[in-house]
Amino acid sequence: MGKVGRFIAGKADNVRLRTRMERKTMHHANHHYGHSHILARYCEMPEPLHPPRIQGYLQHGWNIGDGLAPGTPYVSGTPLLVWSEETRRRSWSQGRRDVVVVGAPFAYLVEMTPPPAEPGEGTIFYPFHGWEGQQVHGDHQRLIDEVKATETGPITACLYWNEYRMRSVRHLYERAGFRVICHGYRGFWWRDHNRDFLVGQLAELRRHRRVVSNRLCSAIWYGLLAGREAAVYGDPMVLDNADMTFGGEPRLHRQWPELYGRETDFETCHRLARIQLGADELASPQELRKLLGWPKEGYV
Amino acid sequence: MIPDRPDMAAALAAPPLTNLVRAGGEMFNWSDPAGPRNALLGHLVAESSGPGRTVLIAGPHPAGLVAALAAGGAEVTWALRSLADAERAAGAHPAVTVISGAFGKIDLTSGYDLVVATDGVRRLNSAEGEQLSAVELLDRLAGAVRPGGTLILMHDNQLGVHHTVRLDPGSRFRDDAAWYPGEADASPAARAQLTAHLAGAGLVIDADYAAFPEPGAPAVLIGGDALGDVTSPARPWLATVLAQAYTTAFRGRPVLSDPRKLISRALRAGAEDTVAGGWLVVAHAPGDEDRPRHRHDVLVGDVNGVYAVEADGPRMLAPAEDPREVQGLRRVEVIRPVAGRQWEERLLELCAAADVRGLRQEIARYESWLGSGPVGGPEALADFSSIGITGDGPVVLSARWEPAEPLPAQLVLVRTLWQFAVRLITWGRPHPWPITASAADLAAILVGMAGRSLTDEELRAAIDLQLTIDGAEFDLDQAGLQAQRLALLAVRPGTAPVDVTGYHELTEALWRQRYEASHLLAMMEWNEQMIQSRDAALSRMDWELQLLRRGWGARGLMLAKRAYKKVKK
Numbered sequence: 001m002g003k004v005g006r007f008i009a010g011k012a013d014n015v016r017l018r019t020r021m022e023r024k025t026m027h028h029a030n031h032h033y034g035h036s037h038i039l040a041r042y043c044e045m046p047e048p049l050h051p052p053r054i055q056g057y058l059q060h061g062w063n064i065g066d067g068l069a070p071g072t073p074y075v076s077g078t079p080l081l082v083w084s085e086e087t088r089r090r091s092w093s094q095g096r097r098d099v100v101v102v103g104a105p106f107a108y109l110v111e112m113t114p115p116p117a118e119p120g121e122g123t124i125f126y127p128f129h130g131w132e133g134q135q136v137h138g139d140h141q142r143l144i145d146e147v148k149a150t151e152t153g154p155i156t157a158c159l160y161w162n163e164y165r166m167r168s169v170r171h172l173y174e175r176a177g178f179r180v181i182c183h184g185y186r187g188f189w190w191r192d193h194n195r196d197f198l199v200g201q202l203a204e205l206r207r208h209r210r211v212v213s214n215r216l217c218s219a220i221w222y223g224l225l226a227g228r229e230a231a232v233y234g235d236p237m238v239l240d241n242a243d244m245t246f247g248g249e250p251r252l253h254r255q256w257p258e259l260y261g262r263e264t265d266f267e268t269c270h271r272l273a274r275i276q277l278g279a280d281e282l283a284s285p286q287e288l289r290k291l292l293g294w295p296k297e298g299y300v
Numbered sequence: 301m302i303p304d305r306p307d308m309a310a311a312l313a314a315p316p317l318t319n320l321v322r323a324g325g326e327m328f329n330w331s332d333p334a335g336p337r338n339a340l341l342g343h344l345v346a347e348s349s350g351p352g353r354t355v356l357i358a359g360p361h362p363a364g365l366v367a368a369l370a371a372g373g374a375e376v377t378w379a380l381r382s383l384a385d386a387e388r389a390a391g392a393h394p395a396v397t398v399i400s401g402a403f404g405k406i407d408l409t410s411g412y413d414l415v416v417a418t419d420g421v422r423r424l425n426s427a428e429g430e431q432l433s434a435v436e437l438l439d440r441l442a443g444a445v446r447p448g449g450t451l452i453l454m455h456d457n458q459l460g461v462h463h464t465v466r467l468d469p470g471s472r473f474r475d476d477a478a479w480y481p482g483e484a485d486a487s488p489a490a491r492a493q494l495t496a497h498l499a500g501a502g503l504v505i506d507a508d509y510a511a512f513p514e515p516g517a518p519a520v521l522i523g524g525d526a527l528g529d530v531t532s533p534a535r536p537w538l539a540t541v542l543a544q545a546y547t548t549a550f551r552g553r554p555v556l557s558d559p560r561k562l563i564s565r566a567l568r569a570g571a572e573d574t575v576a577g578g579w580l581v582v583a584h585a586p587g588d589e590d591r592p593r594h595r596h597d598v599l600v601g602d603v604n605g606v607y608a609v610e611a612d613g614p615r616m617l618a619p620a621e622d623p624r625e626v627q628g629l630r631r632v633e634v635i636r637p638v639a640g641r642q643w644e645e646r647l648l649e650l651c652a653a654a655d656v657r658g659l660r661q662e663i664a665r666y667e668s669w670l671g672s673g674p675v676g677g678p679e680a681l682a683d684f685s686s687i688g689i690t691g692d693g694p695v696v697l698s699a700r701w702e703p704a705e706p707l708p709a710q711l712v713l714v715r716t717l718w719q720f721a722v723r724l725i726t727w728g729r730p731h732p733w734p735i736t737a738s739a740a741d742l743a744a745i746l747v748g749m750a751g752r753s754l755t756d757e758e759l760r761a762a763i764d765l766q767l768t769i770d771g772a773e774f775d776l777d778q779a780g781l782q783a784q785r786l787a788l789l790a791v792r793p794g795t796a797p798v799d800v801t802g803y804h805e806l807t808e809a810l811w812r813q814r815y816e817a818s819h820l821l822a823m824m825e826w827n828e829q830m831i832q833s834r835d836a837a838l839s840r841m842d843w844e845l846q847l848l849r850r851g852w853g854a855r856g857l858m859l860a861k862r863a864y865k866k867v868k869k
Contacts, residue, residue: 077819287748300744
């Protein structure tokens with residue numbers, strides 16, 4: 001291939017193409033974190049690595065709003081598949097109508113993955129992050145000091161992929177003696193997904209005894225569901241363009257005070273996690289298949 | 301109703317009728333249709349009649365009832381306002397004295413041992429002459445009862461569900477008998493008013509019932525302590541029986557709103573007396589001939605016959621004589637007014653609360669109740685509305701059919717769950733699944749809740765089973781069966797009820813149809829955008845491919861062409 005050709009067919013162009021199409025995406029968030037892959041495996045689909053399109057919007061992160069990530073282009077009338085009954089109620093109150101509770105894909109993953117014999121050791125720490133479009137303000141070092149002073153045993157810091165790529169941030173944690181990991185890239189426009197994102201996250205969570213973050217987030221609920229102690233403390237690191245429609249960080253603190261503090265009650269928090277992730281409302285494979293719009297040949 | 305023109309030659313040739321009396325005010329060129337024979341009313345009337353007793357039948361009644369009374373040895377007098385009807389009756393029943401004319405003109409002074417007015421008072425006045433008010437007519441009826449004699453009267457309830465749900469615009473202007481509108485008369489408007497009036501006219505009330513679903517054809521009579529008693533253990537059973545009665549009565553009739561919904565709410569509120577189709581009163585005039593009178597709290601008439609329900613259980617009073625086996629189904633009489641709760645009510649509640657966990661538990665309970673082997677008996681055909689949950693587990697409260705041969709458990713399960721799905725959609729009941737789901741989709745989800753898959757064949761077999769049941773229950777012919785099959789196969793979110801089509805339910809279905817249509821339009825627009833975006837990407841890639849395939853000279857030409865186009869723009 002010549003120089004011109006390489007230039008034209010090069011990566012830069014591909015990115016442009018993707019950016020162009022991104023404005024028109026509807027369902028690609030369904031593939032984030034390998035969600036649809038987990039559900040396809042649970043539903044015993046013939047090709048779980050290539051899940052069919054989900055006929056609806058699957059909630060892709062723990063959410064204190066209507067279940068859709070802010071700004072998601074929504075095709076009117078399409079079912080919204082949310083994790084919990086509480087989210088369904090809130091979503092209804094926000095004018096959404098076709099809202100169906102399916103439970104969190106992570107909860108299905110926990111169902112499918114036998115628990116380890118080992119109780120786990122040390123702490124896994126998730127410094128709060130934004131997504132690609134946001135930057136967090138806050139002092140990583142102060143956070144590190146606080147976690148080190150509180151936690152006993154080895155500490156793993158799990159960074160979001162954009163922070164993991166920032167050498168300065170990564171070095172801060174490494175210098176503090178933390179093991180630094182990243183669960184991978186959640187994926188974008190049906191490409192570059194880490195299909196095993198949640199599988200890796202579950203394994204990491206179970207390796208540890210405690211899950212800690214400076215802000216209540218999906219990882220804390222996941223840790224609790226995986227049977228690990230969880231605690232939220234430290235500077236919550238406010239996002240520069242945080243959306244306060246649903247109350248933001250202060251609301252988290254008020255609504256789920258049980259999770260805040262250096263020590264929390266596991267039973268209480270575990271119960272809350274089951275509610276938030278819809279863990280007691282998981283559908284059977286046959287039922288879920290129907291809810292996701294994945295019919296099998298010859299079946300209704 | 302105006303009959304066809306009379307045939308003069310035939311009228312002159314016919315022998316004179318000796319048993320026909322013209323009392324005056326009789327209506328010419330007029331006929332009142334009598335409803336079909338009602339087993340419940342027939343039984344009550346027959347109970348009070350007997351050989352040698354004088355009976356007055358006031359107004360149009362089924363000819364079969366009159367014939368049965370006459371055959372039982374009673375001296376029957378039949379008062380009819382229509383001369384044509386009276387002539388026909390006199391010809392058909394030589395032993396019956398037929399009086400034709402306005403009820404106000406008929407001489408009642410001799411009195412009767414039994415006065416039957418189960419058609420009410422609305423068809424006693426003639427268009428001719430003086431118009432008696434409903435109260436005056438009631439007084440005349442009461443006055444016609446001899447000391448010791450009995451009055452059996454049905455009185456229409458203007459607040460009855462059948463009036464509330466009527467969807468019949470312009471009916472008054474089409475009804476030849478409505479020379480006065482029904483609402484205009486100041487007749488008793490509550491059961492208490494009616495009984496008080498009859499008591500004031502000198503009668504003693506033996507029994508007074510709320511009659512359902514309509515005064516002309518009652519199928520359920522509730523009276524005594526059972527009326528309005530929400531703590532009665534028989535309530536869930538009553539709900540089932542009333543729902544069946546209203547389904548049979550209103551099937552295929554356009555209504556304002558599904559009467560079953562209203563009646564089930566009234567039952568829960570203990571207000572069934574207020575919205576009953578009418579009130580049936582059995583009263584007697586005090587006298588020497590007082591006989592011990594037995595009253596039942598609940599009387600039901602259905603395909604199996606007439607039975608009473610007492611505190612110690614049901615008792616068949618008059619079994620029906622129709623064939624007992626139809627299309628692989630056998631008639632059964634399951635009447636179990638046990639303390640419990642209608643299962644369907646519980647499931648509807650869970651659906652409304654989006655409690656999927658609770659629903660899964662209930663469906664698992666149903667599955668284990670059915671068992672894994674073939675299911676025989678009424679359990680095989682009972683849907684959730686006729687099963688009660690009691691302390692000892694689920695119990696079939698009421699059933700009229702069972703399969704002649706046991707059915708596979710999967711078929712029974714699928715049919716029941718599918719039938720429930722149809723109700724959820726067509727009744728517009730809230731449920732936790734997508735609004736755009738069809739009955740088949742919902743059935744598959746519900747069956748999936750039991751951890752099972754549902755194939756197309758299984759669903760079809762279940763719908764066929766439902767057709768068999770409907771065919772037997774409503775006595776459908778081939779065309780009726782085919783129409784029912786098409787209706788059942790196509791229950792989509794926009795489908796209105798397949799049995800009773802209420803205006804309210806239709807508009808609800810229309811809302812769902814609009815929702816589905818607007819979603820489809822949005823989806824189409826979205827797909828259009830996706831196609832456009834992919835077309836653009838494809839054409840760009842195709843251009844790139846062409847470029848890379850060519851030699852350097854041609855590439856240069858292509859690039860130059862593109863650059864020129866860009867500049868020109």
